[in-house]
Amino acid sequence: MAARLTLHEVGLRFGGVTVLHEVGFEVGPGEILGLVGPNGAGKTSLFNCISGHYRPSAGSIRIDGAEVAGLPPSRLAAHGLARTFQHPALQLRATVLENVLLGGHTRLGGGPLTWSLRLPPVGRRERELREEALELLDAHGLGWAAHQPADELSHGLHKGIELCRALMMRPSLLLLDEPAAGLSHGEVERFIETVRDLRAHADVTIVIVEHHMGLISALTDRVVVLDHGSKLMEGTAAEAQADPRVIEAYIGKEAADDAA
């Protein structure tokens, strides 16, 4: 079942630097939320707090009411969370299929003893997961690459493989960090269709960090705009793009970049 994500006054500090300050919002089951804001606003840092890669210095992060702030990524899988990264984190020497299967390991069942002895239920489960991974790759137009080493494929294909790996976890909460970065126009269009298809057929809540406003407008129900680590506003993508505070935040950043 799709998850509810609730953030309350989340803060993050590195030494004396405040990266996030009292950030709060809620994403309802099955919703698609965009997290946007200028470079350095704190979007990826907030993702890292939600996915357990950073421990927030303050506040609360709940998935379906359970407090998860500070839990490591391995424990968050049990709460239904999966994520992708701005720069796909793949095992480059492994095949595409092996990479996608990594996402299924939490669903293998049993424990280290049954795995190391490779008892019959493990073998059966492995075959089922392998079939499922191949179907997932086929559904995302990557079936042809299943047995190729990941490092022989393009950046755009790496993003697709990483998404399949995340989907192998059967997540109830999916975090996508800049899924369109480095993709061609055609690849972005295909990605938009993929997420629409997910919304129609998978029971999942999705949060997307993205600079590509076309993608954000096409996919999200709501956006949260961050600036300098704080929430600037929350509303639809159209409301955000027309909001003078948001325009000021982006223009101010561009002016500062030009002056540097």
Ligand SMILES: Nc1ncnc2c1ncn2[C@@H]1O[C@H](COP(=O)(O)OP(=O)(O)OP(=O)(O)O)[C@@H](O)[C@H]1O
């Ligand atoms: N591990 C860290 N140590 C110190 N500062 C950090 C660390 N991680 C992030 N920051 C700082 O936190 C701020 C927010 O960075 P973050 O990458 O979260 O922003 P962002 O909104 O995702 O930016 P972009 O759109 O460019 O990816 C930046 O000033 C960054 O330098």
